[in-house]
Amino acid sequence: xxxxxxxxxxxxxxxxxxxxxxxxxxxxxxxxxxxxxxxxxxxxxxxxxxxxxxxxxxxxxxxxxxxxxxxxxxxxxxxxxxxxxxxxxxxxxxxxxxxxxxxxxxxxxxxxxxxxxxxxxxxxxxxxxxxxxxxxxxxxxxxxxxxxxxxxxxxxxxxxxxxxxxxxxxxxxxxxxxxxxxxxxxxxxxxxxxxxxxxxxxxxxxx
Amino acid sequence: xxxxxxxxxxxxxxxxxxxxxxxxxxxxxxxxxxxxxxxxxxxxxxxxxxxxxxxxxxxxxxxxxxxxxxxxxxxxxxxxxxxxxxxxxxxxxxxxxxxxxxxxxxxxxxxxxxxxxxxxxxxxxxxxxxxxxxxxxxxxxxxxxxxxxxxxxxxxxxxxxxxxxxxxxxxxxxxxxxxxxxxxxxxxxxxxxxxxxxxxxxxxxxxxxxxxxxxxxxxxxxxxxxxxxxxxxxxxxxxxxxxxxxxxxxxxxxxxxxxxxxxxxxxxxxxxxxxxxxxxxxxxxxxxxxxxxxxxxxxxxxxxxxxxxxxxxxxxxxxxxxxxxxxxxxxxxxxxxxxxxxxxxxxxxxxxxxxxxxxxxxxxxxxxxxxxxxxxxxxxxxxxxxxxxxxxxxxxxxxxxxxxxxxxxxxxxxxxxxxxxxxxxxxxxxxxxxxxxxxxxxxxxxxxxxxxxxxxxxxxxxxxxxxxxxxxxxxxxxxxxxxxxxxxxxxxxxxxxxxxxxxxxxxxxxxxxxxxxxxxxxxxxxxxxxxxxxxxxxxxxxxxxxxxxxxxxxxxxxxxxxxxxxxxxxxxxxxxxxxxx
Amino acid sequence: xxxxxxxxxxxxxxxxxxxxxxxxxxxxxxxxxxxxxxxxxxxxxxxxxxxxxxxxxxxxxxxxxxxxxxxxxxxxxxxxxxxxxxxxxxxxxxxxxxxxxxxxxxxxxxxxxxxxxxxxxxxxxxxxxxxxxxxxxxxxxxxxxxxxxxxxxxxxxxxxxxxxxxxxxxxxxxxxxxxxxxxxxxxxxxxxxxxxxxxxxxxxxxxxxx
Numbered sequence: 001x002x003x004x005x006x007x008x009x010x011x012x013x014x015x016x017x018x019x020x021x022x023x024x025x026x027x028x029x030x031x032x033x034x035x036x037x038x039x040x041x042x043x044x045x046x047x048x049x050x051x052x053x054x055x056x057x058x059x060x061x062x063x064x065x066x067x068x069x070x071x072x073x074x075x076x077x078x079x080x081x082x083x084x085x086x087x088x089x090x091x092x093x094x095x096x097x098x099x100x101x102x103x104x105x106x107x108x109x110x111x112x113x114x115x116x117x118x119x120x121x122x123x124x125x126x127x128x129x130x131x132x133x134x135x136x137x138x139x140x141x142x143x144x145x146x147x148x149x150x151x152x153x154x155x156x157x158x159x160x161x162x163x164x165x166x167x168x169x170x171x172x173x174x175x176x177x178x179x180x181x182x183x184x185x186x187x188x189x190x191x192x193x194x195x196x197x198x199x200x201x202x203x204x205x206x207x
Numbered sequence: 208x209x210x211x212x213x214x215x216x217x218x219x220x221x222x223x224x225x226x227x228x229x230x231x232x233x234x235x236x237x238x239x240x241x242x243x244x245x246x247x248x249x250x251x252x253x254x255x256x257x258x259x260x261x262x263x264x265x266x267x268x269x270x271x272x273x274x275x276x277x278x279x280x281x282x283x284x285x286x287x288x289x290x291x292x293x294x295x296x297x298x299x300x301x302x303x304x305x306x307x308x309x310x311x312x313x314x315x316x317x318x319x320x321x322x323x324x325x326x327x328x329x330x331x332x333x334x335x336x337x338x339x340x341x342x343x344x345x346x347x348x349x350x351x352x353x354x355x356x357x358x359x360x361x362x363x364x365x366x367x368x369x370x371x372x373x374x375x376x377x378x379x380x381x382x383x384x385x386x387x388x389x390x391x392x393x394x395x396x397x398x399x400x401x402x403x404x405x406x407x408x409x410x411x412x413x414x415x416x417x418x419x420x421x422x423x424x425x426x427x428x429x430x431x432x433x434x435x436x437x438x439x440x441x442x443x444x445x446x447x448x449x450x451x452x453x454x455x456x457x458x459x460x461x462x463x464x465x466x467x468x469x470x471x472x473x474x475x476x477x478x479x480x481x482x483x484x485x486x487x488x489x490x491x492x493x494x495x496x497x498x499x500x501x502x503x504x505x506x507x508x509x510x511x512x513x514x515x516x517x518x519x520x521x522x523x524x525x526x527x528x529x530x531x532x533x534x535x536x537x538x539x540x541x542x543x544x545x546x547x548x549x550x551x552x553x554x555x556x557x558x559x560x561x562x563x564x565x566x567x568x569x570x571x572x573x574x575x576x577x578x579x580x581x582x583x584x585x586x587x588x589x590x591x592x593x594x595x596x597x598x599x600x601x602x603x604x605x606x607x608x609x610x611x612x613x614x615x616x617x618x619x620x621x622x623x624x625x626x627x628x629x630x631x632x633x634x635x636x637x638x639x640x641x642x643x644x645x646x647x648x649x650x651x652x653x654x655x656x657x658x659x660x661x662x663x664x665x666x667x668x669x670x671x672x673x674x675x676x677x678x679x680x681x682x683x684x685x686x687x688x689x690x691x692x693x694x695x696x697x698x699x700x701x702x703x704x705x706x707x708x709x710x711x712x713x714x715x716x717x718x719x720x721x722x723x724x725x726x727x728x729x730x731x732x733x734x735x736x737x738x739x740x741x742x743x744x745x746x747x748x749x750x751x752x753x754x755x756x757x758x759x760x761x762x763x764x765x766x767x768x769x770x771x772x773x774x775x776x777x778x779x780x781x782x783x784x785x786x787x788x
Numbered sequence: 789x790x791x792x793x794x795x796x797x798x799x800x801x802x803x804x805x806x807x808x809x810x811x812x813x814x815x816x817x818x819x820x821x822x823x824x825x826x827x828x829x830x831x832x833x834x835x836x837x838x839x840x841x842x843x844x845x846x847x848x849x850x851x852x853x854x855x856x857x858x859x860x861x862x863x864x865x866x867x868x869x870x871x872x873x874x875x876x877x878x879x880x881x882x883x884x885x886x887x888x889x890x891x892x893x894x895x896x897x898x899x900x901x902x903x904x905x906x907x908x909x910x911x912x913x914x915x916x917x918x919x920x921x922x923x924x925x926x927x928x929x930x931x932x933x934x935x936x937x938x939x940x941x942x943x944x945x946x947x948x949x950x951x952x953x954x955x956x957x958x959x960x961x962x963x964x965x966x967x968x969x970x971x972x973x974x975x976x977x978x979x980x981x982x983x984x985x986x987x988x989x990x991x992x993x994x995x996x997x998x
Binding site for chain 3: 053054055056057058061062070071099100126127128129130131132151152153154155156157158159
Binding site: 378 | 830831832833837838841845860873878881914916920932975976977979980981982987988992993
């Protein structure tokens with residue numbers, strides 16, 4: 001029969017149309033909120049999704065996975081005396097590995113000793129060159145540069161971030177990447193333990 | 208652990224067949240044969256007809272500054288097996304001339320034009336040797352080692368200005384023209400007369416047809432693109448029409464030429480990985496795969512067992528989402544605006560969610576590393592993949608099939624409209640689903656297996672009519688075959704490390720050459736990498752599926768109706784990022 | 789648009805009239821109409837275009853912002869979304885499209901490439917940002933920006949539209965010549981911007997220092 005294929009196709013779209021309402025109704029009857037809740041957003045991003053697929057940004061936001069990456073940021077620790085401990089030692093590995101070469105680091109020397117100061121004097125990332133590849137975070141040996149989750153950074157001008165704009169606290173890092181943070185923290189603790197044990201052994205061996 | 212195949216394999220003895228004019232390439236790390244320039248056509252004919260290497264996939268040039276230039280050909284048998292590499296070396300003195308193979312393999316057309324454009328190698332006997340990625344009038348051949356662009360900083364990355372005295376400056380401020388520009392000495396822009404498209408339209412005039420029946424009709428020249436709603440990206444086709452019939456067509460490319468090859472030569476090996484993501488931006492995972500294969504061949508390192516399975520899983524997921532998008536956009540091009548593509552994008556979003564969870568990014572995954580992958584697939588993500596593979600994608604594929612395949616309008620638009628036949632497809636170096644829909648069961652996963660594809664049980668999807676309908680149906684077949692592979696891979700994946708190497712940002716690559724090729728969703732994607740033992744590749748060339756497939760566009764469309772052109776173009780499933788690089 | 793954003797705060801409307809009457813300015817009403825029907829040009833360049841399409845598709849659904857009508861012709865479009873790497877070869881068509889768009893028109897540079905050249909900035913065929921040629925209203929960083937990031941950028945554009953006023957709307961001014969007209973670049977030995985002819989001539993005549 002001519003037109004059977006079209007009708008079959010229309011059947012599919014018709015079913016999709018009805019799914020919208022049956023799904024809403026099913027959630028209503030179960031007394032759960034399908035919209036503007038985390039449960040609802042998660043469900044719409046799962047295999048069981050039926051009917052409405054839209055996540056209504058900005059009212060609702062997709063739940064980003066931990067590994068999601070956008071632009072890089074520098075991590076600092078809050079010290080008890082209100083100062084900031086910047087983890088970066090300006091070793092330059094991120095600047096060397098960066099594929100589009102968008103990281104700029106100024107390392108300065110201590111005027112007295114002439115040796116390099118670990119903390120970078122200046123640190124720039126040209127956000128309009130950065131390709132979000134994540135190499136800087138991947139190869140940083142000090143866990144000092146990490147990839148951000150914040151994507152709402154549209155602006156009215158070109159974006160070259162200096163160190164002040166790049167710095168974010170380790171608390172923030174912990175909040176966006178709890179699993180990674182816990183793993184790195186455990187590794188740091190283990191390293192400190194090993195160092196301590198080594199020193200203790202050294203002290204014991206010394207007369 | 209699997210060991211990678213040797214850098215290049217040779218299975219026939221050309222030196223015995225052509226004593227004196229053919230020599231084995233004896234440079235360490237190289238393989239294949241070096242053919243005398245004057246004997247090239249004769250040897251190539253023998254390679255095709257006597258030895259049966261009927262598919263010439265990759266043609267590219269290498270600038271071995273300061274003394275010689277080389278053209279490298281990769282030929283394969285459509286019946287399967289490893290390939291044959293042959294090269295021609297010529298002195299690096301202008302004009303650099305090499306005989307064109309266009310009369311043996313018309314598929315070299317665009318690739319030879321590219322080598323002329325970027326390297327300045329003149330292919331004698333090529334009937335239409337115009338620039339292709341740059342424009343006529345452009346100064347110089349940018350891939351030559353002594354050519355420098357406006358923002359040139361250093362030959363190799365990392366640049367010294369970034370650390371330890373990385374005082375930020377804009378690249379514009381360092382250039383005399385305050386932009387990424389170079390002009391010849393004493394150039395006066397006001398006196399410049401643009402070349403325009405005179406040569407291009409001149410190339411079309413060869414297709415003059417005489418009007419029949421005494422009625423004189425004008426031929427119309429139509430420019431489609433680069434901005435056109437249904438060209439896939441910034442593609443431009445110039446065609447002459449006789450009524451509604453296409454009598455001549457020339458693709459104009461390069462509107463998205465982002466200089467992958469040149470930037471790739473400046474990057475370190477690892478830095479090229481995220482750049483490959485941006486080639487075929489639908490399929491960053493498979494792009495990574497091809498590049499990783501090429502460099503692993505050079506480095507002669509194994510790939511961790513678990514990583515091999517992960518690579519297959521992500522590649523096949525990529526193939527599924529690519530084909531879903533293909534079907535969606537094809538229906539858009541046919542005028543079924545939006546509904547099918549909206550449905551297709553839903554499934555794609557779910558697959559991209561998985562990619563984002565394992566690699567960190569939706570599209571630009573940058574997931575592969577030499578020797579493995581960057582991050583393991585954890586249990587939660589594996590569960591997501593299982594959900595998709597077993598519960599979500601199969602019924603949705605069936606649904607798409609049910610919705611579209613029997614639709615009478617669709618069938619009448621596609622059934623019986625000629626695409627390409629097997630013989631032409633091979634001659635024009637067409638690969639991928641378009642070749643298989645023409646009845647040639649050539650799939651690199653089966654013909655010349657890479658990774659661990661030899662362990663899986665799947666059928667090479669093939670259709671025999673070679674019309675548009677078959678080209679559409681084969682995509683659905685391939686989604687189903689990919690699901691079969693995924694099913695096996697998910698069941699067999701072992702535990703273990705995900706990389707055979709330590710994470711390192713500077714890899715040591717011995718001198719030599721390697722050609723890594725994979726069956727990307729669009730066809731053969733190859734990476735030809737030449738190393739001279741330094742941290743940066745000497746030559747980095749991408750053999751894109753979309754670009755080479757487009758060679759056949761002219762052959763297919765001439766004689767067809769203009770209304771079908773958009774559908775034919777959609778069937779190639781081109782992506783300009785890969786096409787123009 | 790709800791009452792809170794439509795009504796001016798300084799006018800006291802009796803409680804029983806709250807949902808019936810609103811006191812507002814023409815600017816607000818006018819901008820509300822414009823911001824809610826920004827029609828983008830159906831125009832994609834590179835990777836970012838795919839995320840732009842994804843933003844149009846079911847999950848992100850730009851129709852919620854009145855931006856679903858993508859016009860294939862510049863004559864009906866309000867917004868040029870430069871989504872991807874701008875190459876020298878592609879600049880003349882882009883500028884031509886921009887010139888053909890009627891006012892009021894906006895340009896959003898989506899992604900690193902369109903904003904400042906992106907990872908391909910050093911390439912010989914790449915223009916380091918569309919702002920070298922067109923006035924850009926909003927820059928959306930990211931490579932590529934996710935659809936949500938793009939929508940965040942478009943919301944930023946809506947905020948910008950909200951701040952404009954009819955009083956100095958340039959598109960109602962009487963004028964002999966289009967003030968937004970951008971001369972179309974020429975493909976020469978390299979890309980020639982006609983506005984900079986003198987500069988180029990001067991720099992080309994100066995011998996290189998090194």
